[in-house]
Amino acid sequence: MTVQVAARVESSIKETAAKVAAEFGLDLSTAIKIFVTRIAKERRIPVDISKPIFSLNGDEFKSDTEYFKQIPEYWESIVAASKEPLEGLTSAKECGWNV
Numbered sequence: 001m002t003v004q005v006a007a008r009v010e011s012s013i014k015e016t017a018a019k020v021a022a023e024f025g026l027d028l029s030t031a032i033k034i035f036v037t038r039i040a041k042e043r044r045i046p047v048d049i050s051k052p053i054f055s056l057n058g059d060e061f062k063s064d065t066e067y068f069k070q071i072p073e074y075w076e077s078i079v080a081a082s083k084e085p086l087e088g089l090t091s092a093k094e095c096g097w098n099v
Helices: 011-023 028-042 064-069 074-083
Strands: none
Touching (some): 011 028, 064 074
């Protein structure tokens, strides 16, 4: 059985996240499913969130990517995590996704 999960984010963040997901050939819904599946399977947040996130210029970054790139090694960990295969899962169907 699948359920719907909802989260509220600023529209500009959603738009940027959708563009980044598209660069990896994903829609935003699929990217979120991957993230949530990894949290459940690995029983951890699959990116390093131990470092405080802050903006040096308020919210004046030209993109979320630029915002995350200011944090040493943070963006690299996001990109690396997006490329790691899920152990034991070889297809979207096995993940229970209707894609």
